[in-house]
Amino acid sequence: MTVDLAITNAIVVTVDTDSTILRNATVVVDGGAITAVTTAPPPPAAKRTIDAVGGIVLPGLVNTHAHLAMTMFRGLADDMDLASFLARLLPAEGHVLSAETVAAGATLGIAECLRGGITSVLDMYFFPEPTDEVARRAGLRLHHGPVFVEFPGADGRRFDDRMTWAAERLAATEPGRRWVCPHSTYLLDEHQLGRVADLAAEVGARVHVHAAETATELRQVDERHRRSPVEVLRDAGLLGPTTVLAHAVHLSDEDMGLVAATGAAVAHCPASNHKLASGVARIPELLAMGVPVALGTDGAASANDLDLWMAMRLASYAQSVRHGAGAVPVDALVRMATIDGARALGIAHLVGSVEVGKRADLVVLDGRAPSLTPNYDPASTVAYAAGRGDVRWVLVDGRVVVDDGVLTSMDVAEAVAGVARLRPRIEAAVS
Numbered sequence: 351m352t353v354d355l356a357i358t359n360a361i362v363v364t365v366d367t368d369s370t371i372l373r374n375a376t377v378v379v380d381g382g383a384i385t386a387v388t389t390a391p392p393p394p395a396a397k398r399t400i401d402a403v404g405g406i407v408l409p410g411l412v413n414t415h416a417h418l419a420m421t422m423f424r425g426l427a428d429d430m431d432l433a434s435f436l437a438r439l440l441p442a443e444g445h446v447l448s449a450e451t452v453a454a455g456a457t458l459g460i461a462e463c464l465r466g467g468i469t470s471v472l473d474m475y476f477f478p479e480p481t482d483e484v485a486r487r488a489g490l491r492l493h494h495g496p497v498f499v500e501f502p503g504a505d506g507r508r509f510d511d512r513m514t515w516a517a518e519r520l521a522a523t524e525p526g527r528r529w530v531c532p533h534s535t536y537l538l539d540e541h542q543l544g545r546v547a548d549l550a551a552e553v554g555a556r557v558h559v560h561a562a563e564t565a566t567e568l569r570q571v572d573e574r575h576r577r578s579p580v581e582v583l584r585d586a587g588l589l590g591p592t593t594v595l596a597h598a599v600h601l602s603d604e605d606m607g608l609v610a611a612t613g614a615a616v617a618h619c620p621a622s623n624h625k626l627a628s629g630v631a632r633i634p635e636l637l638a639m640g641v642p643v644a645l646g647t648d649g650a651a652s653a654n655d656l657d658l659w660m661a662m663r664l665a666s667y668a669q670s671v672r673h674g675a676g677a678v679p680v681d682a683l684v685r686m687a688t689i690d691g692a693r694a695l696g697i698a699h700l701v702g703s704v705e706v707g708k709r710a711d712l713v714v715l716d717g718r719a720p721s722l723t724p725n726y727d728p729a730s731t732v733a734y735a736a737g738r739g740d741v742r743w744v745l746v747d748g749r750v751v752v753d754d755g756v757l758t759s760m761d762v763a764e765a766v767a768g769v770a771r772l773r774p775r776i777e778a779a780v781s
């Protein structure tokens with residue numbers, strides 16, 4: 351029997367329970383699934399064979415906090431803290447966002463993700479419909495849902511209309527991909543947060559929310575709700591095992607206890623947090639309490655790119671400065687970028703590790719890259735040396751979307767041109 355695809359001559363960072371690493375291994379893909387991960391020769395007869403020439407195969411990276419379409423604002427608000435950043439970006443969004451411009455921005459964001467080895471994304475943005483279609487065609491595993499804010503958002507929907515629209519949209523979404531995205535506890539009142547929680551419970555949606563990103567937010571939320579963001583979410587019924595808290599930088603010991611007790615996950619976005627001077631999240635403490643911590647890039651307007659390799663390194667470096675070298679060990683970094691991200695999205699049964707039975711979301715790194723040589727510890731190479739330029743092949747659901755370094759599932763030139771065309775409008779909106 352001939353299988354669809356075999357990746358041979360690979361070092362496999364499986365990210366299974368034991369963090370097993372296999373050398374001289376073959377990964378067999380058939381029907382979109384991983385059907386064998388083996389060191390036993392010879393490789394099976396396959397319709398296609400990718401010779402990894404000793405390169406690393408790892409699970410596709412999972413980006414647990416993004417605003418894909420914000421690639422269109424990349425580099426427009428640098429050297430600012432979050433408050434100044436939002437003051438510059440929010441009016442621009444009001445002028446520029448439409449289903450068409452969001453589609454252009456998201457297309458570029460999806461191209462950037464796939465080319466950089468990110469195969470799953472949890473997104474949050476207005477006009478989600480066109481993004482869905484682009485992701486489906488390009489082969490990105492996209493999770494997102496309606497965004498809730500108290501004011502009419504960029505799409506002009508008032509809160510009540512938004513609830514109706516969201517309920518319809520969620521009912522039409524397959525159950526494993528249902529999300530609600532209440533923006534934050536500073537842009538929604540308690541009643542609204544409660545209604546979003548009720549909707550999530552009704553349709554079985556998971557929750558994606560910004561929480562405790564900056565010290566300013568804590569003051570705002572305290573003035574508004576007389577509690578911390580995490581406490582407000584708990585009281586609203588939005589904190590639980592299907593919640594992803596984006597950022598979670600400023601957590602008190604009590605907040606961390608609540609997060610741990612409820613099983614909520616944290617989407618740690620170090621590039622954004624450090625660039626905007628939001629702070630350094632208490633990651634070793636969260637990990638010690640058993641909180642699932644995954645990694646995110648945030649939008650390209652704040653962190654300027656969608657690079658999860660960068661996120662792995664920054665997640666380590668900042669903690670080493672605070673707590674000593676190795677405060678977040680290599681194995682934890684690799685897990686945060688892969689299986690723990692999949693867990694946060696509720697898809698760890700499908701993706702996040704290179705194991706038989708999982709869907710084939712895979713990254714193959716360049717086996718001949720000078721910067722990845724030598725390769726004493728493949729997990730260390732992944733966490734500390736690899737970058738987007740080392741990605742040679744990317745598979746999503748068994749489909750080869752990046753082939754020998756070329757993104758083949760999308761028209762990249764058109765993705766770039768689509769956002770380049772928006773430049774005059776965006777420049778006019780922020781000047």
Ligand SMILES: [Zn+2]
Pocket residue numbers: 415416417560596648649
């Ligand atoms: Zn964000």
